[in-house]
Amino acid sequence: MIHQPSFTEKPFSKSLYYNQNDEMLYYRINDDTTITTTYFDPNDQVIDDFYTFSEKNLDSVETYDSIKRDLLQQARDKYNNTQ
Numbered sequence: 112m113i114h115q116p117s118f119t120e121k122p123f124s125k126s127l128y129y130n131q132n133d134e135m136l137y138y139r140i141n142d143d144t145t146i147t148t149t150y151f152d153p154n155d156q157v158i159d160d161f162y163t164f165s166e167k168n169l170d171s172v173e174t175y176d177s178i179k180r181d182l183l184q185q186a187r188d189k190y191n192n193t194q
Contacts, residue, residue, distance in 0.1 A: 112127065112129070117141070123144075125138060125140050134153075136168055137150055137153065137165075137168075138151050139151070
């Protein structure tokens with residue numbers, strides 16, 4: 112995730128979410144003025160039902176467990192290659 116915070120001149124923040132292949136899955140805009148959050152797909156189209164959208168794309172999102180599993184596998188591979 113890449114987060115661009117809001118500030119006085121720009122009263123909204125933007126968070127971009129990527130999968131493990133560095134492809135953008137979606138982004139969200141948090142408007143500090145209206146206190147609303149809007150989700151967009153990579154084509155800048157509003158996602159009306161974010162929960163359904165996220166369920167369909169959940170398998171491509173990196174999680175703590177997937178990162179931990181990948182790092183552990185890299186350590187095993189490195190250990191096995193030095194033996």
